[in-house]
Amino acid sequence: MRLIAVWLCNCVGLLAAAAVVPAIDYSNDLGTLLLAGAILGLASFALRPLVILLTLPAIILSLGIALLFVNALMLWVTSVVVPDLHVGGFWSTFAGAVVIWLVNRILRPEDRARYRDDRTASRARPTLDGR
Secondary structure, X not given: OHHHHHHHHHHHHHHHHHHHOOOOEOOOOHHHHHHHHHXXXXXXXXXXXXXXXXXXXXXXXXXXXXXXXXXXXXXXHHXXXXXXXXXXXXXXXXXXXXXXXXXXXXXXXXXXXXXXXXXXXXXXXXXXXXX
């Protein structure tokens, strides 16, 4: 179920990015959009952890801002694999990655709930009786 949710969120994110960033185009083909959403999810699952590991010093030094460039790289890889998806140059790819990230943050509340639960659990203090 989570895989389908990620795929659909990626598709909506790509749709929003194509609407906001003029250089991003999927030829108004639903099949291209669905394929690009699947490939983006696959690239994020398979390549993103390796790229994050390789760029970890830059991510730490930039306080996480470099992760946006990693997301832009995943979008570029998707555009290379999907022939009818065009993302333009570097800045349009970066802007598209930001739009897709924002859409994913809005549409996937389970990630926010998990983050909130982790923060609450770390603040929990034991009581006097050890519970």
